[in-house]
Amino acid sequence: MRWSDSFIPTLRDAPGDATAASHQLLVRAGFIRQLHSGHYSLLPLGLRVHNKVADVVRAEMDAIGAQEFLLPAMHPGDLWRRSGRWSLMGSEMFRLRDRNDADVVLGMTHEEVFAALAAEMSSYRELPQTWYQIQTKFRDEPRPRSGLLRVREFMMKDSYSFDMDEAGLDVSFEAHREAYERIFKRLDLDVMAVQASSGAMGGDASVEFMVPSPAGEDDVARCARCGYRANIERARAAVPPIADPPCGEEPERFATPGIRTIDALASFEGGAPADRQLKTMVMILDNQLTLVILRGDHQLNLQKLADCSGATDVRAATESETVAQLGASPGSLGAVGVDGLPIYVDEALRGRTSMTTGANEDDWHLREVDVARDIIDPQWADLREVAEGEACIMCGRPLEIVRCIEAGHIFKLGRRYCEAMGVSVLDANGTAQTPIMGSYGIGIGRAMAAVAETHHDERGLIWPAAVAPFEIVITVLDPGDAQQSAVAATLYAELEQKTLACLLDDRPLRPGVKLADAELVGIPYRVTIGARGMANGNVELTERSTGTTELVRFDRRGLLKRLTAPEYQEPSTVHGNRIKSVVRQERRIAVHRKG
RNA sequence: CGGGAAGUGGCGCAGCCUGGUAGCGCACCUGCUUUGGGAGCAGGGGGUCGUGGGUUCAAAUCCCGCCUUCCCGACCA
Known part of the structure; x- marks a missing residue:
């Protein structure tokens, strides 16, 4: 082309x-x-x-x-x-x-x-x-x-x-x-x-x-040590055990005027740190209002909730839906004593006692809550989202979170x-x-x-040979020069005949434009034909990925002979290697790095 | 669907606040010069300013509606 x-x-x-x-x-x-x-x-x-x-x-x-x-x-x-x-x-x-x-x-x-x-x-x-x-x-x-x-x-x-x-x-x-x-x-x-x-x-x-790519839309939890890898929608991490103090006989109601957040309750006199609180989220699962309980400092992963419940439509309840069902606003909600609604409780809360949670009455909370004792008919599930640095469930090492496509x-x-x-x-x-x-x-x-x-640099794309739009671009610096054109035409015809897809840049443009375009488009190999090389009977072959340029003697007979060698007849999936081998044979030393 | 931003020649943008009938760079066309890393000079072509309405003597500019596009979240190859 x-x-x-x-x-x-x-x-x-x-x-x-x-x-x-x-x-x-x-x-x-x-x-x-x-x-x-x-x-x-x-x-x-x-x-x-x-x-x-x-x-x-x-x-x-x-x-x-x-x-x-x-x-x-x-x-x-x-x-x-x-x-x-x-x-x-x-x-x-x-x-x-x-x-x-x-x-x-x-x-x-x-x-x-x-x-x-x-x-x-x-x-x-x-x-x-x-x-x-x-x-x-x-x-x-x-x-x-x-x-x-x-x-x-x-x-x-x-x-x-x-x-x-x-x-x-x-x-x-x-x-x-x-x-x-x-x-x-x-x-x-x-x-x-x-x-x-x-x-x-x-x-x-x-x-x-x-x-892995910052342009991705998924997060993967990865353990560098044992190889555990899971989408954040499935990933699990070990939660360090917490020793709860002795729990009261029954939940104890206490006034919390104006307290609406986990953080506020944590710093409130008589409140509790986030990991001793129950976070109550009101969700609508396929039109069914549902309570979801997590530890105060844990985040809900919606996909996990969808997976464990089988629901297809999962969303947070609106404030008015919440108030209508529970009689309190977000910030004072709790699952204690709630009957008749599905309640999902995160696994990380198993065995926890002496917890603090909303009382389902604005400005009131409960302490001395024993999760198993005080929540009616809980459905246990893994619901929380793993966070960076938490312990791998397989080996205990810190997990990293990687953005991926x-x-x-x-x-x-x-x-x-x-x-x-x-x-x-x-x-x-x-x-x-x-x-x-x-x-x-x-x-x-x-x-x-x-x-x-994942294959580009500041100059443009860098296609792997297996998917490159063309395998070689022949850049003719001065297409008006008869010798350069002739060399290019011969080379082009021969390469094409060898089933190497070749793009011949014969545009009457300044060299800089053509070189920059070749790099932007990202064709793996570029043969540059210019007056400087031609004077010594050379063309240049540049590898896009490394910028390495080799001088190759252009000798019509020699080149034709090489190109008709049996090894070029058979189609190969690894064209890049074929091209390299052409170069190795053609090369007359002289390798220099591009500046 | 929640939150945020933007629509002005092919691309990137300015102009809008403070209304007066559209401009810059790149690209494009012609000529001359230039020719190994995105050339120079001269000339030229191309825009219903997203759209509908309103205000006004006058709207890219002010007001209202709509459409579109992008970014962050919830969904998927």
């Missing part, structure tokens, strides 16, 4: 509203443009990278025996009603009506459609199956952000395994885990596999592949969708069995953005 014929609109300045590095650079380097919030156009360079990411994913899926499909993006509403997700998904699902007034949805994911296809299987002999597609998903995100990292329309590789039993699912799950490790390695993404919550998709074992997610789905879609096969005994599913996703555009996010 000649740069002069290409549409590569590079910008000196990033749009003012782009903050994430990947967003700024992908726009500046001419890979993407926003159409509207959460919807991006992939320009030619962007599509090339996107396709290469998809190719890597496809290759590794094929390698574990997965079969590629292409399913519709538009689904009948009835299909989603059958699985129960029509109502579960709420406003995150795009819905429309066709001319016959039938409900249609834009697929957010494809469990339903694949399970519906799986209904054609009738014998255990047909299992296991692993099916996948690379397809556009639509999600009406409340808040699209950070360029390609979070959008409303995106390509996802989603795969689904169907097995006869849990043991089979374990095998499929492991195969995916390993495939994902290979995929991210090829993309040069430094992922951590972490324990995760499976959220609205349902299921149990759940592993996320996280790329979720690049992939695999989880065991169970039989829910197969049951809903009536998937059933006969086992060896002739008995009907419902297969068990696994679900595995990778966002293609998100992975691309994650690569950009």
Whole structure:
């Protein structure tokens, strides 16, 4: 491809509203443009990278025996009603009506459609199956952000395994885990596999592949020592035991005029330190008012609450809802003596006595509260959010909290969708069995953005060879010079013939502009052809990632001979290494660092 | 949905407070010079100032509504 014929609109300045590095650079380097919030156009360079990411994913899926499909993006509403997700998904699902007034949805994911296809299987002999597609998903995100990292329309590789039993699912799950490790390695993404919550998709074992990055949206608790790693939505930490003083026979009411916060009560005469207080949060879980009790100095993690309660809609109650049910305002609330409302109590409060909490009457609190004795019918659960520096539950070392991009997610789905879609096969005994599913996703555009996010410098992008839009850019400093043009044309033709994707920068621009563009776009290798080198029969080869430049003798016969050597004939996935080997052979010493 | 900010040529911004009919840098077009790190000079093209209404002799500027976009939170590949 000649740069002069290409549409590569590079910008000196990033749009003012782009903050994430990947967003700024992908726009500046001419890979993407926003159409509207959460919807991006992939320009030619962007599509090339996107396709290469998809190719890597496809290759590794094929390698574990997965079969590629292409399913519709538009689904009948009835299909989603059958699985129960029509109502579960709420406003995150795009819905429309066709001319016959039938409900249609834009697929957010494809469990339903694949399970519906799986209904054609009738014998255990047909299992296991692993099916996948690379397809556009639509999600009406409340808040699209950070360029390609979070959008409303995106390509996802989603795969689904169907097995006869849990043991089979374990095998499929492991195969995916390993495939994902290979995929991210090829993309040069430094992922951590972490324990995760499976959220609205349902299921149990759940592993996320996280790329540490400040542009991410998830927090992962990580133990540097023992390797414990979990999404903050699942992470647990050891709580140092607290020895409570002897507890009174019954809760004791005491006046706390004007005291409305944990801190205020901690410094109040006759109050209690935060770790001796019960924090009472009033939540609405699927329209059911619910009390959630944590230690005064602990934070609630909403996803944990959603997971343990099974609720899909979790929010804090409004003040008026709270007052109507409990008769007191936030700041004076408590669960003691409350009957008839669900009460969740955090595990960290097990065995605690002599605690202080609100009395459900403004300006009054209770002390001498024994959690187990005084709270009616508590449901114990892990609800609190782990904080930086707390002790790892596995080994006791301090945990660190790392911001991450979720690049992939695999989880065991169970039989829910197969049951809903009536998937059933006969086992060896002739008995009907419902297969068990696994679900595995990778966002293609998100992975691309994650690569950009972790592979750039102040000059621009630095693509790993596996996903670079081009493998080599030939920068002709003076395209008006006949010799330079001729050398470039020869080199270009030969490289292309060797299936190395090559971008020929033949634009009649000043050298600085072309060099800066080549670096902004981030092509791994640049061959620079200029008068200075040509005078000695050399061109230069520069590695984008290191800036290292080597002089390479340009000898037409020699070069052609090298390029037709057998080693260049066979396609390789590691083009970067091939290029390096070309250089090593061509090189006539003279290595210098770029200043 | 809660909180915060912003909409002025393709991109980045100024102008608004104190109304008088739009400007700067980059990019673009033409010419000359220049040519190994985002050139110089000269000339030129391009903007219903997000949108609807109101105030006024006069609105980018003041007032009200709406739309859009971005950032921080709650949700997800």
